Amino acid sequence: MTSALRQPAAPAFVGAFAVWIATWLIAGHGFVGTLTGGIAVGTFLVIVGVGQMFVITSGNGGIDLSVPYVMTLSAYLASQAMGGQDSRLIAGLAVAAAVGIGAGLLSALLIELVGIPPLVGTLAVGFLLQSAILVNSGKDSGVPSPALDHFVSAKWGPIPVFGLVGIALVALFTVVLRKTSYGRKVEAVGQSPTASRLAGVDVHRVRATAYVISGLCAALAGMLLAAYAGGPSIGMGTPYLLSSIAAVVLGGSLIVGGRSTVPGVWAAAVLLTLLITLVNVAKISGGMQYIVEGALIILALSFTSAPKRA
Amino acid sequence: MGTRYGAVLRSVGSNPEGTGRTGWSVLKARMVLYGASGLLGVLSGLVLSGQAVSGDAAISQSYVLLTIAAVIVGGASFSGGDVSPGGTVAGALLMGLIAALLQFLEISADYQVGAQGLLLILILTARAGVAYARRRRS
Numbered sequence: 056m057t058s059a060l061r062q063p064a065a066p067a068f069v070g071a072f073a074v075w076i077a078t079w080l081i082a083g084h085g086f087v088g089t090l091t092g093g094i095a096v097g098t099f100l101v102i103v104g105v106g107q108m109f110v111i112t113s114g115n116g117g118i119d120l121s122v123p124y125v126m127t128l129s130a131y132l133a134s135q136a137m138g139g140q141d142s143r144l145i146a147g148l149a150v151a152a153a154v155g156i157g158a159g160l161l162s163a164l165l166i167e168l169v170g171i172p173p174l175v176g177t178l179a180v181g182f183l184l185q186s187a188i189l190v191n192s193g194k195d196s197g198v199p200s201p202a203l204d205h206f207v208s209a210k211w212g213p214i215p216v217f218g219l220v221g222i223a224l225v226a227l228f229t230v231v232l233r234k235t236s237y238g239r240k241v242e243a244v245g246q247s248p249t250a251s252r253l254a255g256v257d258v259h260r261v262r263a264t265a266y267v268i269s270g271l272c273a274a275l276a277g278m279l280l281a282a283y284a285g286g287p288s289i290g291m292g293t294p295y296l297l298s299s300i301a302a303v304v305l306g307g308s309l310i311v312g313g314r315s316t317v318p319g320v321w322a323a324a325v326l327l328t329l330l331i332t333l334v335n336v337a338k339i340s341g342g343m344q345y346i347v348e349g350a351l352i353i354l355a356l357s358f359t360s361a362p363k364r365a
Numbered sequence: 366m367g368t369r370y371g372a373v374l375r376s377v378g379s380n381p382e383g384t385g386r387t388g389w390s391v392l393k394a395r396m397v398l399y400g401a402s403g404l405l406g407v408l409s410g411l412v413l414s415g416q417a418v419s420g421d422a423a424i425s426q427s428y429v430l431l432t433i434a435a436v437i438v439g440g441a442s443f444s445g446g447d448v449s450p451g452g453t454v455a456g457a458l459l460m461g462l463i464a465a466l467l468q469f470l471e472i473s474a475d476y477q478v479g480a481q482g483l484l485l486i487l488i489l490t491a492r493a494g495v496a497y498a499r500r501r502r503s
Contacts, residue, residue, distance in 0.1 A: 165490075169489065169490050169493045170493050171489045171490075171493070174433070175434075175437055175485065175489065178430050179482040179483075179485040179489075180482070181482070182478045182481050182482025183478075183479045183482040185478040185479065185482075186475055186476050186477070186478050186479025189475035189478070190473075190475045190476070193475070
């Protein structure tokens with residue numbers, strides 16, 4: 056085996072490639088279109104997944120269950136703020152950022168200051184956001200700005216611009232994670248909070264920042280998804296709860312924290328998106344998609360935990 | 366709770382390695398626990414479909430979060446090993462009663478989930494505060 060195949064992200068890339076080829080073989084056409092489409096649509100999941108990855112990597116049982124609600128609330132409030140006008144794009148962006156940072160800060164406060172376990176803390180925040188969604192979705196649902204709509208669906212020839220944005224984000228977050236002091240601290244805190252604290256790292260602040268990053272990513276993805284879908288809807292964030300966690304785990308990051316790979320999240324997000332295409336092309340029932348997704352996560356987890364037992 | 370195997374099941378939560386050392390199978394105990402959870406889930410599903418008259422693929426989604434909330438509100442510790450079946454029943458009743466109370470106060474059903482989330486936060490914050498005060502005193 057070459058060293059490239061031993062990278063934690065390798066299975067996700069191989070899997071995405073296999074699903075791409077399988078879809079092409081079954082459909083009989085759309086060799087390029089399947090991949091570019093998967094990369095473009097998968098970018099929403101990439102953004103949410105990278106945020107989730109920061110939380111999971113910072114350890115302490117970290118997980119962000121508020122992601123789908125942050126997405127949906129941000130989609131509604133940002134669309135209402137934009138009101139279908141490009142001149143109010145900045146207002147929409149500001150609202151989305153405020154929703155994401157606010158939700159992330161609240162989760163971080165409950166988990167790091169009060170000491171509530173992440174599973175319950177982000178769940179409680181999710182409950183609060185759910186009510187906020189119900190209250191705010193009743194009036195006009197808002198219209199995303201046309202410029203934003205153009206941004207997520209524009210193409211240069213066969214290449215979707217939004218897919219390139221996703222790849223650029225992967226490069227950016229890889230640099231943040233590998234080259235900045237903050238990124239190194241996130242992994243260090245996930246590996247050993249005690250050693251990190253003794254080395255002078257403010258463990259609570261590092262973990263708290265991870266929740267804020269996750270909230271911000273989810274909020275931006277929600278706003279962009281609303282622009283892509285032509286408007287927000289109540290259940291739009293729901294599939295992203297399981298998928299964002301799946302993208303992190305399938306990508307080769309450890310579910311217990313301490314090791315992460317941004318390109319892995321990208322490959323896994325594309326894999327999961329292409330999987331939906333494959334299920335549709337092969338005319339398998341929609342429920343099968345969840346079974347395949349669940350089986351893939353179990354497979355990925357049994358591979359990553361195997362070396363520990365040896 | 367009172368049976369010998371119940372004590373084993375709880376010890377798996379608080380000290381799995383110790384349980385394994387005394388000769389009980391941790392894997393078997395975990396299987397019993399997840400099996401029991403699945404069985405009880407099926408039973409409540411039967412009752413629920415009886416109430417809703419027909420089966421509905423999405424009817425149970427809110428229960429994922431509500432069951433965890435009921436256990437935590439009922440006084441069990443999140444790290445495991447410390448359980449309180451009576452508290453869980455009380456927690457579940459409380460979660461249900463909030464819905465009834467909000468309805469009684471003519472507050473929109475939109476706020477129901479939020480109220481449950483807020484209650485969860487308040488109870489856990491209060492519990493953390495009490496634990497902190499106790500530690501300070503001792």
